[in-house]
Amino acid sequence: TRRSVIRGTGHYLPDRVVENSWFEGRLDTTDEWIRSRTGIERRHFAAEGQMTSDLGLRAAQAALQRAGMVADDIDGIVLATSTPDFTFPAVATMVQAGLGMTRGFAYDVQAVCAGFVFALANADAMIRAGQADRILVIGAETFSRIMDWTDRGTCVLFGDGAGAVVLEAQEGAGTSDDRGILSSDLNSDGKYRDLLYVDGGVSSTGTAGQLRMQGNLVFRHAVEKLARTAHTALDKAGLTGADVDWLVPHQANLRIITATAQKMGLPLDKVVLTVADHGNTSAASIPLALSVADGQGRFTPGQVLVAEAIGGGLSWGAVVLRW
Numbered sequence: 001t002r003r004s005v006i007r008g009t010g011h012y013l014p015d016r017v018v019e020n021s022w023f024e025g026r027l028d029t030t031d032e033w034i035r036s037r038t039g040i041e042r043r044h045f046a047a048e049g050q051m052t053s054d055l056g057l058r059a060a061q062a063a064l065q066r067a068g069m070v071a072d073d074i075d076g077i078v079l080a081t082s083t084p085d086f087t088f089p090a091v092a093t094m095v096q097a098g099l100g101m102t103r104g105f106a107y108d109v110q111a112v113c114a115g116f117v118f119a120l121a122n123a124d125a126m127i128r129a130g131q132a133d134r135i136l137v138i139g140a141e142t143f144s145r146i147m148d149w150t151d152r153g154t155c156v157l158f159g160d161g162a163g164a165v166v167l168e169a170q171e172g173a174g175t176s177d178d179r180g181i182l183s184s185d186l187n188s189d190g191k192y193r194d195l196l197y198v199d200g201g202v203s204s205t206g207t208a209g210q211l212r213m214q215g216n217l218v219f220r221h222a223v224e225k226l227a228r229t230a231h232t233a234l235d236k237a238g239l240t241g242a243d244v245d246w247l248v249p250h251q252a253n254l255r256i257i258t259a260t261a262q263k264m265g266l267p268l269d270k271v272v273l274t275v276a277d278h279g280n281t282s283a284a285s286i287p288l289a290l291s292v293a294d295g296q297g298r299f300t301p302g303q304v305l306v307a308e309a310i311g312g313g314l315s316w317g318a319v320v321l322r323w
């Protein structure tokens with residue numbers, strides 16, 4: 001059968017780094033509070049005029065380079081974002097143009113922090129269906145544009161950035177020992193809208209709006225749902241927590257990540273952690289973490305990786321793959 005294999009990863013972070021101490025003079029908060037409650041130490045913010053597509057393009061170029069491919073090799077782009085440059089066209093089409101591609105398809109997926117997991121599962125399904133042989137899957141965000149800078153409960157948590165992977169079809173895969181994406185599990189429950197949303201948009205206020213979150217409630221859902229979706233995806237692949245070499249979680253909060261790893265029976269040295277340096281970059285956080293860890297040579301062929309995320313919707317899910 002046909003399976004999708006990751007051939008390359010890449011990422012891009014804007015130059016501007018903002019330490020926790022930056023917030024101390026602006027809000028009633030401290031570096032100590034942010035560190036101990038979230039694990040976040042610093043985050044990157046996009047420069048004025050720097051858009052989500054600019055970050056996504058740089059990440060895509062880096063992933064193509066590591067894959068040893070050029071833009072003409074790619075059949076399609078699936079980009080996960082909740083902070084598009086414009087209402088339309090899709091950010092993916094601007095990345096496509098930036099790469100100089102004039103063929104293939106390009107569209108966005110919107111599942112907030114779970115966006116990359118949804119996009120990866122979507123691209124994998126297209127590859128297995130024979131719709132494409134090579135797809136760039138990107139997560140790119142500029143959450144700094146939708147922050148309420150007077151709300152200490154949210155604005156200290158998020159950062160900007162982008163990550164990308166090149167997925168390629170591989171024929172002849174048969175068992176869970178073969179490389180590639182083995183399974184995925186996707187979920188949404190729209191009754192939880194009020195826990196995490198942006199209070200503006202095209203057909204409501206006509207403005208971009210700002211992020212609103214009941215953090216402690218999101219926290220509880222995250223701890224409950226992430227380990228479960230990871231186990232469901234593992235089960236579909238015929239694997240268990242004991243088979244996992246690397247957990248690559250959405251990087252929202254170190255305490256959520258630690259609790260999830262614990263529920264899965266994984267020690268923290270099997271978890272890729274970038275939250276300290278990146279903050280929560282929403283749909284970009286998993287491909288950023290994949291690219292950082294891949295760049296450090298931490299993954300070896302044959303290892304089992306589990307990526308999981310939860311975000312606004314609520315939407316949550318997991319993807320299991322053999323590196």
Ligand code: ACO
Pocket residue numbers: 028029030033034037038112113114152153154156196213214215216217218219222252253256280282310311312
């Ligand atoms: N500095 C100092 N105090 C703060 C800050 C801050 N930056 N933020 C909140 N507080 C205060 C609160 O006001 C509250 O004070 P009170 O007791 O006087 O009312 C106190 O800290 C405790 O607040 P909680 O919200 O209960 O604190 P908690 O330990 O839950 O930590 C946090 C808050 C970090 C937001 C946590 O709940 C969390 O990480 N939740 C998950 C958030 C998340 O992952 N969101 C992203 C999902 S992905 C997506 O789709 C975007």
